[in-house]
Amino acid sequence: MASLGVNIDHIANVRQARRALEPDPVTFALLAELGGADGITVHLREDRRHIQDRDVELLRATLRSRLNLEMAATAEMEAIALRIRPDMVTLVPEKRQEVTTEGGLDVASKLEGLTGLVGRLQDAGIPVSLFVDAHRTQLEACQRSGARWVELHTGCYAEASAQAQPLELARLSEGSFIARSLGLRVNAGHGLTYQNVEPVAAIEGMEELNIGHTIVARALAVGLETAVRQMKALVQNPRHDPLFGSTTP
Ligand code: PXP
Helix, strand or coil, X not given: CCEEEEECHHHHHHHHHHCCCCCCHHHHHHHHHHCCCCEEXXXXXXXXXXXXXXXXXXXXXXXXXXXXXXXXXXXXXXXHHHHHCCCEEEEXXXXXXXXXXXXXXXXXXXXHHHHHHHHHHHHCCCCEEEEECCCXXXXXXXXXXCCCEEEEECHHHHHCCCCCHHHHHHHHHHXXXXXXXXXXXXXXXXXXXXXXXXXXXXXXXXXXXXXXXXXXHHHHHHCXXXXXXXXXXXXXXXXXXXXXXXXXX
C-alpha cells in the first residue's frame, strides 16, 4: 500500500505572491498531517520563489511525519540539507525559467558529481532519492550512484492523451519493476490528480506518491485536511484499475 507525501510548495506560492506572512506553509503542513499525510515535501529552490529557508527549519522542528526536502544538486543545498537533516532528500533538476520541475534528473550524464553528493548525504544518515524518468539507463545510473531510492517522474503519464495513457502507465510499471530488480526503492510523483492517481498507486512496489498541485487546488474548496484525506483514500485503496481492468490490491 502506497503512502502519501503532500507537497506544500503552492501554499508558499500564495504567500510569496504578496511577500506576506500568510498563508504559512508550516501551519498548513500540520493540517495536512491531520488529514493523514505520511510526509511533507517541500522544494527549496535556489531562487526561493516559494519555500523559504525558515519554512524548512520550522518544518523540521514541528512535523510529526517525515520531511522530504526536494533540492538541486548544488553545494549551497548540500550544506542546508546537512544542517537541517530532513528524513529524505530528493534530488531534482532545476532551471530558473521553468514554472515547475520539467523532466527527470539526467543521472546517467552527471553520475560522477551525483555519486559524491549521494554518498556524503547518505554518510550523514540522510536517505537520498533521485527524481528520474522511468528509463532503464537512468535507473541503472541511479543504482551506480549509490542512492537507495528513486522517484519516478509521472509527468508524461499525467499529460498523456487518453489513448497514450495506458502505454505511459505500463512504462511506469516497468520502471518500478526495473528499479526494484536493481535493489532500489520506488516513489513517484508530478502531475498526479484525484482523477489519474489510482492506477499509479496500484503499481507493484510503489512506496510513496508525492502530490501537491491537485491537493492544494481542492483545498481551496474543501480545506486542506479534507483534501488530503480524500487523496489518501485513493492512494491507500486504489479501486479496480480503470485502464487495464485488472483488480488492484
Ligand atoms: N515530485 C517532484 C520531484 C516535484 O518536483 C513535484 C513538483 O514540485 C512533485 C512531485 C509534485 O507535483 P505536483 O505538484 O504536480 O503534484
